[in-house]
Amino acid sequence: MEPITVPDLSARPLGFKVDRLMESPADTLYQAWTEKFDTWFAAPGTLIMKAEVNSVFFFETVFKTEEDLVEQRHPHYGRFLRLIPDRLIEFTWLTGAGGTEGAETVVTIELEPRGNGTYLSLSHKGFSHEKSKTRHDSAWEMILEHLDQKMMEKV
Template sequence: MNSAPSRVPDLSDRPHRLVIEREMRADPHALYRAWTDRFDLWFAAPGSVTMTPRVNMPFFFETEYAPEPGTPPTRHPHYGRFLRLETDRLVELTWVTGRGGTAGAETVVTVELAPHGSGTRLRLTHAGFYDDMARAATEAAWRDLVLPHQDQILAGPAADTH
C-alpha cells in the first residue's frame, strides 16, 4: 500500500504554496479514513466519489457550491492520484480543479496527522499554484470553510468514524 508513486509532479515553475495547522477533535484514524475513503462524508457530493486509497490510483469527485442561499449549486470536479499513504499519519495526493481552484494545475496536497490530546494536530500543505491569488483563495477555503466543516462532521455525535 505504501509503494512509491510512478511520477511526482514537477512544481518548480509553480512555487506558490500554503500551510495550515489546525487542532481537530477527531482522532488520526477517523481523519485518515476521511481523506482516503470517506470524502463523500465531509467534502464531496454524495454519489460522485470514485476513489481507491492506493498509491498511484487516480480518483475523481465533485463538490457542489451554492454562492447564495436559494441559488442552484455549481458543480466542481476534482481529480488526482495518491502519492503517499501512511496509515493514520500521512496522506499525500495530487489535486486538480478548474477555474477558481488550481486552474488545471496538478497541485500536491499533503495532510500530516499527529495525535494531540484526544484529537489530532493536522498540518495541511497545498503546493503548486500558478499565482498567489489562487493560493490565497484556496488557503481561505481550506482554513475558513473546509477544515472547520470536516472537524464538525467528524467530531459530531452521529459521525461513524471507526
C-alpha cells in the same frame, strides 16, 4: 509503494500551510480523507476513490450562492502519492477555472495524535498564481473546521 511520477512544482512555487488542532482522532481523519470523502466534502454519489498509491480519484463539489441561479458543480481530480495509515496522506489536486486553473498541485496532510485529538498540518503547493493560492488558503481553514465538526458528529 512509490508513485509513478511526482509533479514537478519548480515552475509553480507558490504554496501555503495550515495547522489545526482537531478534536477527531487520527484514524478517523485518515479514513475521512481516504475512504469517506463523500461524507464531509464530495457531493454524495460523485466519489471514485481507492486509498492506494498511484490510484486516481474523482469527485465533485456542489454549491449554490445567493447570486447563483443554479447549483455550481466543480469537478476535482487527483491521485495518491504517499499514504501512511493514520499519519500521512499526500495527493495531487487538480481543478479547473476558479480552482487550480488546471495545474496539478500537491496536498500533504500530516496527522500527529495529541491526547484524544490530532494535530493536523496541511500543506498545498504548486500554484501558478497568487489569486489561486490565496483562494485555497482561506478555503482550507473553513474546510478543516467543517471536517472536524462532521467527524465529531459520527463519534
